[in-house]
Amino acid sequence: METVGQRIKKLRKENKKTQIEVGKFCNVSDVTVGFWERDVNEPKGRALQLLAKLFNVDINYILYGSLNNLSPVKSSTVQTVPLLSTVQAGNFTEHMINNNEVDEWINTTFSISSESFALKVVGDSMLNPLGNPSIPEDSIIIVDTLQFADNGKIVVARIDGTDEVTVKKLVIDGPNRYLMPLNPQYKSIPINNNCVIIGVVKGVQIEL
Incomplete structure (x- = not known):
């Protein structure tokens, strides 16, 4: 073999x-x-x-190895993305992260672009007591920076004047936009031109 x-x-x-x-x-x-x-x-x-x-x-x-041991499999099914800190993720739109700055990489089968990364969630603002979707603290999420951030998408965003990012649901109501937590104990954050959407959360990486 x-x-x-x-x-x-x-x-x-x-x-x-x-x-x-x-x-x-x-x-x-x-x-x-x-x-x-x-x-x-x-x-x-x-x-x-x-x-x-x-x-x-x-x-x-x-x-x-390939299933028939005759030729390599050309279609990608697994991708590896860097696991970033919240500060690294907050600066992701300003400069690409150097490989030497990354301590850990995450394998994922999610359909994502090459400009994606993983992030460990801090806090319980996205813990939904009513069920799914829910993102508990310390969950690892996969974020695609090339995915369009539409109404209802869960996004990673940075508020001006901060270095770190937050994970919230993007709500667009006419001219008004909000970053809404899934945990009702937290308040929504109104945003206008004071917010940079870093990327869209494609899913939660579950490790057993």
Whole structure:
């Protein structure tokens, strides 16, 4: 049975790449690439995403192989996004986050653009006592910055004068716009030109 390391080595040879070239593309050392190929350890997070991008294959092919073992799977089903702090997310529209600034990456199967990130929810303002949708504190949400923020969407937004972001439901009522919590114990926040919508929440990442 072909191992992860054997698939990586095969892909590297097919694409006529050296371990140094693969390492530079994936922001790791050539020694690390050698460890991958010898199955000492496996690529994870951003390195795994970049490896799949370099060889133009699906992440699942690298990890598990194609179903018929004849050819790599080309269609992406899993994407890896950076898990940002609230401050990083608040600055996301001003500059792209450098890979070196990210400590953790999250795998997701949500349909998202490449300009997406994950965020851990702080506080219980989106905890809905009446049922779904509900986003408890410490939940990990997947945010797409290229998704259009329409009425009723749950968004990540930054109020002018702050560095951090908030997660709320966007409500548009004629000329009036609000950021509405799902928890009725909290008040809605009126917004006009004092708010930047960072992105739309595509879903809550559940980890068991």
